[in-house]
Every structure is written in structure tokens, then in C-alpha cells.
Amino acid sequence: MSDAPYRLHESLGYRLSIASRQQERRLDDGLRTLGLTRITWCVLLAIGNEDLTQPSDIAQFVGIDRTATSRALRQMESDGLIARASGQGDRRTRRVTLTETGEHVLAEGTPIARANAHAMAARLSAEEHQILKDLLDRLIRAEHKALKRL
Template identity: 60%
Template sequence: MTDQKTQPDTPYRLHESLGYHLSLAARLQERRLDEMLRTVGLNRTTWCILLAVANEGLVQPSDIAGFVGIDRTATSRALRGMEAAGLLARQSGKEDKRTRRIVLTEKGRQAVIKASPFARENGRLLVALLEDGEVEELKRMLRVLIDGTPAALPAL
């Protein structure tokens, strides 16, 4: 791949850009996982929220949003839909009745059990494409990109 940053006078080539390759790889694995999750009535967002509550013990919408990596508005919208579907419930806090906690319902627990093999299979398919040691190296490199990327875009 040509380093487009050091050659400003050449045309920008989409298929040579790192961002394009990252996006395409992510979309391909996301699409495969979404297709599998759809068979149990979930999508990637609802799946990630279920994992936040079921496996990480997160109960506050803001904590769930941070874990999943989506904004609070999208989280609230997803939580409302998941509550209507019977996957989650909201409970008042024990000390402060004004606080609301997100809890997993039995239907939500069953969804996690049913969907977990799909997520494992999707991960297995990705890992199978890489050589020994490449998975950890790829995770390391992606962490460098994630940690080094500013959250806000600069004004144009």
C-alpha cells in the first residue's frame, strides 16, 4: 500500500487507504454476525447491550453506552426496544428510587445463551484466516489506532 500521506500531489486511491480496509473488514464480519443474530431476534447492538448487562454486570445506561461504544441516544432507543421485547427491564434503585437500573430478564438470559455460539463461530472464522500470533498482533495494532484516534473530528 502506498503511503498517501507523504504524496499529496497524487490522486487519492480509496482501495489503497487503511481506513477503507479497516471499514470493509469490519463490515464483512458485522454482516455475518448480524445474519446469525437475526435468527434469534437480535442485532449487533442488542447483542452487545445484552453482553454488557449479562456478562459485565453493567446496570446504568451511560455505562452500557460506553461499553458498547455508542452514544446515549442510541443506547436509550435500543434499551426501550429491548424492554418492549422483554429482553431487559428497568428497576428502581434500592437506596434512591429515582435511579433506574437495567436488569436482564429470563428471555434476555435465554437470548444470550442462544446467540453466544454465533458470536463464537464468527470469531473462529476470523481467527482461522490468520497465522499463529497474528490475532494478538492485530489486536495490538488496532488498539494503537483506537487509542490514538481523537474522539472528536477537527472542524473543517
């Protein structure tokens, strides 16, 4: 271990956090115009684009716990974006679907999300963009494996 002082602005974690916050802030600003948060946007994507209907699958896709998912689903149901129904045969099972309003908001949010993704990607060449994605995927997979071992 080095005796050199730790330099915050030189750390990978700090740089990842700053880039992430910049991207998230821009996305949050756009989604707010639709009455959405980043989590509710991700839930809309899970249901509308990935055809996920079970809260546990939605939670895993979004990367949040079941409690946060339940809270988001309750709010989204109240806002008329989703409908929840008991499963057939097992009343504990909940099936989640988009309402017509939810489908409309998903369609309105898609250009906002695409523009946000483009704003970040446009700062890199196509090759740099792919390299960064590959490196981030490698870090995510390695961390996921490390957490599974715990």
C-alpha cells in the same frame, strides 16, 4: 503532501471498513435469527457478561450515545429481554437486568458470536491475529486520546 492521486483501495480506512463490514454482516445474519441487532447483542453482553446495570455504563461499554441506548433498552424491555427498575433512594436512577428470556437469548447468541470471531481469526495465524489486535488497539487508543484533547 503528495500530488499522486488518492487510491481508495490502498487506504487503511477503506480496508478496515471492508473487513469490518464483512464481519458485521456475518454477525448480523446470525443474530437476526434470534431477533437481535448488533446493538441489542452488545447490550445483552454489557448486562449479562459485564454486570453493567446503569444505562450510562451500558452506553459507554457499547460505544453509543444515551439516546440510542434508551431506544435499545425500551425495545429490549418490550421484547422481554431486560427489566428496568428505579434505583433505591433516587428514582431517576435506572437499574437494568436480564430477564430469564434475555439470559436464554444471550446463551443462544454466544455460539453465533464465537463462530463469527473464529471465521475472521481462522484466516490469520495466531501470531498475525495477535499483531492485528495489538495494532488496532494502538489505533483506537491514539484516536481516543486525540478526541479527548478536542
